[in-house]
Amino acid sequence: MNIRLYNAHILTMEKGRNIFRGEVWIKDEKIVYVPDEEELAHEMKGEGLPELHWDKEIDCEGNLLMPGFKNAHTHSAMTLMRSLADDMPLDKWLNEKIFPAEAKLTPEDIYQFVKLAILEYLSSGITSIFDMYLVPEATAMACQEMGMRCVLVSGLNDFTSSIEQTEEEFVKWNQKKSLISYKLGCHAEYTCSRELLIKLSGLAHKYRAPVYMHMSETSKEVRDCVNKYGMTPAVFMDSLGMFDFGGGAYHCVHFTNEDMDVFRRRRLHVITNPGSNAKLASGVAPIKDFLDKKIPVALGTDGAASNNCLDMFREMFLVAGLSNLREMDAASVDAMEILRMATVNGAKAMGLSKADVLAKGKLADIIMIDLQQPNMQPIHNMDKNIVYSGSKSNIKMTIINGKILYKNGEYFVGEKPSDIYKTCEMIARRIFEARE
Numbered sequence: 473m474n475i476r477l478y479n480a481h482i483l484t485m486e487k488g489r490n491i492f493r494g495e496v497w498i499k500d501e502k503i504v505y506v507p508d509e510e511e512l513a514h515e516m517k518g519e520g521l522p523e524l525h526w527d528k529e530i531d532c533e534g535n536l537l538m539p540g541f542k543n544a545h546t547h548s549a550m551t552l553m554r555s556l557a558d559d560m561p562l563d564k565w566l567n568e569k570i571f572p573a574e575a576k577l578t579p580e581d582i583y584q585f586v587k588l589a590i591l592e593y594l595s596s597g598i599t600s601i602f603d604m605y606l607v608p609e610a611t612a613m614a615c616q617e618m619g620m621r622c623v624l625v626s627g628l629n630d631f632t633s634s635i636e637q638t639e640e641e642f643v644k645w646n647q648k649k650s651l652i653s654y655k656l657g658c659h660a661e662y663t664c665s666r667e668l669l670i671k672l673s674g675l676a677h678k679y680r681a682p683v684y685m686h687m688s689e690t691s692k693e694v695r696d697c698v699n700k701y702g703m704t705p706a707v708f709m710d711s712l713g714m715f716d717f718g719g720g721a722y723h724c725v726h727f728t729n730e731d732m733d734v735f736r737r738r739r740l741h742v743i744t745n746p747g748s749n750a751k752l753a754s755g756v757a758p759i760k761d762f763l764d765k766k767i768p769v770a771l772g773t774d775g776a777a778s779n780n781c782l783d784m785f786r787e788m789f790l791v792a793g794l795s796n797l798r799e800m801d802a803a804s805v806d807a808m809e810i811l812r813m814a815t816v817n818g819a820k821a822m823g824l825s826k827a828d829v830l831a832k833g834k835l836a837d838i839i840m841i842d843l844q845q846p847n848m849q850p851i852h853n854m855d856k857n858i859v860y861s862g863s864k865s866n867i868k869m870t871i872i873n874g875k876i877l878y879k880n881g882e883y884f885v886g887e888k889p890s891d892i893y894k895t896c897e898m899i900a901r902r903i904f905e906a907r908e
Contacts, residue, residue, distance in 0.1 A: 473527045473874060474499050475836075480532035481843070481854065482506065484830040485539050485815050491854055496537055498836040499524060501874040506830050528876075535868055536841040536854060539830055540599025541784040542818025544743045545722040545772025547605045548589035548614075549582040552900060553777035562690055562752045570777060576903045579610040586614035588896050591889055592782045593620060594878040597867040599837035602684075602743070602772065602822045604657060606632060608641055612652045618885040619877050621837060623822040625655045625684050628672060629663040635671040642679065651873060653823065655719075657684040661697055661705045666712075673712045682719035682823075684743075685709070688731065689723035690754050706731035715740055720821055722772065723748075724762075725755040735767045741821035742767055744813075746790035747783075748774035759795040760804045770821040771813040784814050785862045792859060807859040840869035 475498040483491045484506060495512060497505040504524070507515065550570075557569030582605065593601060600621040603611050608624045615622035624645055626638040638656065645654035656676055658664050664672075676683050687705045688694050697705045707730055709715060715734070720741030724731075735742065744757045762769050771791065773782045788810050795804045819828035827835040843851060847861045858866075870878040877884050 474524045475871075475874070475876075476524075476526050476529045477532055477537060477838070477840075478529065479534060480840075481534060481536040482508075482830065483536060483538040483811075483855065485812065486829045486831060491536070496830060496836075496838065497524065498838075498871070498874050501836055503830060503834050503836050503838075504832060506832065530869075532840060533844070535843050536858075537830065537838055538841065539815045539819075539828065540837045540839045540870060540872065541597050541814045542600045542602070542770065542822060542824065542827075543593065543598045543772050543782065543784060544602045544741075544770040544818040544821050545745055545774055546589075546601050546603055546782065547775030547777070548601060548603050548611060549577070549585040549605050550775030550777040551588045551592070551782075551896070552577070552581070552585045552903070553775075554780050556777060556904075558751075558780070560752075562754055563692065565752065565778070573903060574606065577606065579607045581899050581903070582607050582610040583614050584892070584895050584899060586611050587618060587887070587892050589776065589782060590614065590618045590620045590885070591883060591892065592776075594870045594883065594885070595867055595881075596783050596785070596864040597839040597841075597870055598782065598784060599839065599870060599872045600819070600822060600824055600827060602655075602818075604659070604684075608645070608654070612645060616651055618887070619651070619872050619875055621651050621824070621827065621835075621872055623653050623655060623824065625657040628658040628668065629660075630665055630668060631663070635668065635675060638672070639675055642675075642681070655684055655823065656681050657719075660686040660689075660693070661708060662693055666701075669709070669712055669714065673714045673716075676714060676717055676719075680717050682717055683709075683714050684719050685721055687721035687724055688726045689749070691726050694726045704728055704731055706734045710734045710738065720770075722774075723754070723757070725749055725757045727758060727761075732761065732765050732767060735762075736765050740767070741770055741817070743770045743772050743818075743821055744791065745772050745774040745779075745787070746794050747781075747787055748778040750790065750794060751780075752778055756794045756798045758798070759791060760799050760801075763805065763809065768817050768820065769813050770818040771810075772818075783864050785858075785864055785866075788814055788859045788862070807853075807856040810859050811855055836871055836874040838869075838871040839867060842866045842868040 492508040494508040
């Protein structure tokens with residue numbers, strides 16, 4: 473389908489290109505032209521424009537087009553446990569509430585609750601997710617059917633998966649021209665034996681592939697690792713050769729200078745989750761230190777059981793607010809840097825180099841921000857408005873792979889939201905009534 477988006481403000485997220493008035497042209501799944509008004513007028517005079525027959529032309533009415541948000545850490549199917557286990561520290565939250573509920577999940581349950589999460593992603597302007605959860609096949613099926621771009625990451629651990637399964641999934645889901653891709657990973661140091669981690673490192677070397685995991689989320693996790701191995705999680709993983717081909721980690725709240733040196737030297741990605749870390753009282757990540765050391769930072773929501781919403785606007789604001797409090801510096805992180813975390817940096821962390829900015833040849837993963845709402849007025853500075861006063865209510869349209877999946881409150885995913893809600897409610901009743 474050929475789509476013309478015109479009469480828009482455009483934030484491409486390319487370095488050195490400020491917000492401008494112009495158009496975005498889409499052919500099938502890719503962007504073919506992103507001119508400003510002056511360039512467009514010049515090309516029209518010279519008849520140098522690409523010839524396209526438009527299937528759809530959309531007047532953006534002066535609203536803002538930008539790359540979709542990249543949710544670089546989530547557990548989509550944990551929408552099942554939204555508000556189930558609130559007001560608890562992480563270890564009790566996991567062992568007393570989350571793990572018992574997960575033990576009752578079937579692949580069909582996971583598939584249905586991923587669909588629920590996708591509805592929330594689309595209405596929040598999220599066009600790609602980096603998802604770690606049980607039964608990746610179920611997550612992939614839901615994303616494929618509803619059009620969500622998904623990077624699966626292995627949640628390898630001693631209890632629910634194996635190195636053989638991880639390798640099989642890695643080979644299966646890394647096909648060209650697919651909405652689904654796959655990264656090697658493990659749940660965390662504390663859920664994996666040393667022997668299993670050595671095997672994962674071997675797999676990373678076999679495929680020359682990056683590795684991702686939860687890391688240093690709580691001070692207890694770090695203390696336990698030091699007591700067990702004499703090293704922090706980052707240093708321990710590096711000692712196993714885990715990061716010889718890159719990768720990164722989620723949370724990274726309790727990092728030492730030595731940990732940061734590992735991440736800088738290996739060019740690893742920090743994926744911060746401020747909402748989850750604040751709610752579970754895990755701590756505040758040293759974002760300014762990461763940026764000062766040139767360590768790339770991406771942004772994720774974590775799962776809906778610990779956050780409890782899948783909202784990148786809230787995460788962006790929390791990155792700024794919590795970092796400023798931690799540093800006692802109201803300018804510790806610039807708003808444009810936070811937007812990069814939520815878009816470009818997330819794409820790089822997820823290996824989505826074709827979905828980072830709005831430019832010719834890039835994938836058409838685009839969102840429209842409604843500027844005609846009171847929280848966006850007056851328009852002194854659009855990028856700062858998005859970070860500091862933006863809301864998921866400002867998402868007017870979400871396009872993934874050149875397909876409009878959400879527009880003006882309506883979903884185009886092949887299924888009624890009410891049917892998804894009903895199915896998920898029935899599953900939740902079955903699981904929790906049986907548990908009680």
